[in-house]
Amino acid sequence: xxxxxxxxxxKLDPDRQLDRDAIETVATSGTDALMLSGTLDVTPxxxxxxxxxxxxxxxxxxxxxxxxxxxxxxxxxxxxxPSVLNASHPRWIVGQHQRWxxxxxxxxxxxxxxxxxVLNPASSVARVxxxxxTLQPADVAAYASVAERYFRFPVVYIEYSGTYGDPAxxxxxxxxxxxxxxxxxxxxxxxxxxxxxxxxxxxxxVGNAVYEAGIEALTATVRAVR
Amino acid sequence: xxxxxxxxxxKLDPDRQLDRDAIETVATSGTDALMLSGTLDVTPxxxxxxxxxxxxxxxxxxxxxxxxxxxxxxxxxxxxxPSVLNASHPRWIVGQHQRWxxxxxxxxxxxxxxxxxVLNPASSVARVxxxxxTLQPADVAAYASVAERYFRFPVVYIEYSGTYGDPAxxxxxxxxxxxxxxxxxxxxxxxxxxxxxxxxxxxxxVGNAVYEAGIEALTATVRAVR
Numbered sequence: 215x216x217x218x219x220x221x222x223x224x225k226l227d228p229d230r231q232l233d234r235d236a237i238e239t240v241a242t243s244g245t246d247a248l249m250l251s252g253t254l255d256v257t258p259x260x261x262x263x264x265x266x267x268x269x270x271x272x273x274x275x276x277x278x279x280x281x282x283x284x285x286x287x288x289x290x291x292x293x294x295x296p297s298v299l300n301a302s303h304p305r306w307i308v309g310q311h312q313r314w315x316x317x318x319x320x321x322x323x324x325x326x327x328x329x330x331x332v333l334n335p336a337s338s339v340a341r342v343x344x345x346x347x348t349l350q351p352a353d354v355a356a357y358a359s360v361a362e363r364y365f366r367f368p369v370v371y372i373e374y375s376g377t378y379g380d381p382a383x384x385x386x387x388x389x390x391x392x393x394x395x396x397x398x399x400x401x402x403x404x405x406x407x408x409x410x411x412x413x414x415x416x417x418x419x420v421g422n423a424v425y426e427a428g429i430e431a432l433t434a435t436v437r438a439v440r
Numbered sequence: 441x442x443x444x445x446x447x448x449x450x451k452l453d454p455d456r457q458l459d460r461d462a463i464e465t466v467a468t469s470g471t472d473a474l475m476l477s478g479t480l481d482v483t484p485x486x487x488x489x490x491x492x493x494x495x496x497x498x499x500x501x502x503x504x505x506x507x508x509x510x511x512x513x514x515x516x517x518x519x520x521x522p523s524v525l526n527a528s529h530p531r532w533i534v535g536q537h538q539r540w541x542x543x544x545x546x547x548x549x550x551x552x553x554x555x556x557x558v559l560n561p562a563s564s565v566a567r568v569x570x571x572x573x574t575l576q577p578a579d580v581a582a583y584a585s586v587a588e589r590y591f592r593f594p595v596v597y598i599e600y601s602g603t604y605g606d607p608a609x610x611x612x613x614x615x616x617x618x619x620x621x622x623x624x625x626x627x628x629x630x631x632x633x634x635x636x637x638x639x640x641x642x643x644x645x646v647g648n649a650v651y652e653a654g655i656e657a658l659t660a661t662v663r664a665v666r
Contacts, residue, residue, distance in 0.1 A: 295590070299534050299538070302530065304527060304528065304530055304533055307533055307534060308525050308533060308591075311590055312525070313582070315585045315590075316578055316579060316581075316582035320589070325589075327590050327592075352542055355542075356538045356541045357538050359541045360534060360537045360538050363541075363548050364523075364537055364551070364553050365534075365553070365591045365592065366592035367591075
């Protein structure tokens with residue numbers, strides 16, 4: 215599965231509802247993959263329900279657990295596992311991962327490590343992880359370099375979950391990252407925003423737009439990056 | 441410089457004194473490399489003094505800064521940069537590295553990232569970093585796996601600085617690490633200890649023995665791993 219060619223990922227939250235028509239529209243929109251992910255209240259049962267709704271569309275389906283211990287490999291093509299580099303406590307960087315590896319069998323061939331840099335202080339992920347969201351573009355670029363050059367992450371993920379980010383930050387990161395794929399997520403709900411961020415990021419992730427801006431907005435973001 | 445073939449490294453502390461005869465003995469002992477490293481009170485001036493004493497022996501000389509910001513590339517063959525995975529604060533895992541990359545030019549071709557797991561609670565490095573030294577062998581092995589498989593560190597370093605470690609811990613780590621080089625350091629002051637730990641570790645690091653057990657002890661540890 216060559217996920218490094220994906221330019222558009224749609225993130226679906228197992229804790230939110232989509233009707234069958236909306237799921238059909240998402241799955242046939244031209245998005246490269248569906249990522250099942252959410253910070254709050256994602257249970258294995260909700261994940262299984264969502265998986266059953268999307269499994270028959272012949273699209274790659276990946277899961278991104280809020281905590282590594284929540285990773286499920288059954289049926290998933292890949293498991294994207296975040297480490298929040300600007301978190302305030304080691305548990306979000308390495309601690310949960312250590313316990314995951316200690317307590318569960320891991321199929322490493324399906325694990326994609328992600329270096330998250332979380333930048334919207336109002337987001338659930340920022341609050342839960344205590345992320346330092348006061349970073350300037352040069353600070354974020356330095357985190358991206360440490361991710362790519364020191365830790366050798368294959369993905370650097372600039373996460374503005376819930377709001378549209380600063381293009382100057384994503385640009386600064388794009389100038390230092392070369393081998394890793396640069397993912398951008400947050401506030402992409404129009405063709406214009408999709409085009410702007412995909413000018414810097416290798417891959418954009420569209421999530422809330424599916425639920426909030428209307429399903430046509432998702433289709434517009436796909437067209438904008440093709 | 442193929443550091444992956446080194447089986448014996450001698451660690452010298454810029455804050456401690458060695459006379460010229462002792463340095464001569466170290467440098468001609470058969471050790472594979474000299475690592476200039478120390479946790480406390482290492483100044484650039486002290487590092488430069490030690491470097492001048494050892495530079496003419498045609499041995500690889502590497503530096504391992506206590507903080508990445510202290511890294512000096514001048515004259516050094518390689519710079520080994522630790523991340524303390526079981527530290528209590530992110531600064532020892534990723535924070536100082538981020539500031540180092542932000543504030544200094546880095547010659548990545550000479551940087552070797554090291555995943556430290558610090559296990560002697562009485563050591564300076566454990567106290568400074570607030571490392572969790574209560575880990576059981578399975579816990580340490582899980583940190584080693586996360587280092588190798590998730591973060592892709594080329595070195596996993598089991599650090600018992602100042603005391604001889606538990607061979608069962610090093611054995612447990614050796615059973616899960618394959619691509620990374622397994623370094624062991626702490627309390628190796630005899631041929632027997634060198635032989636025991638090198639039964640599990642790829643590379644042993646001998647430090648305090650140089651200063652405390654007498655210089656002949658160092659030579660014995662070299663012979664034990666050849």
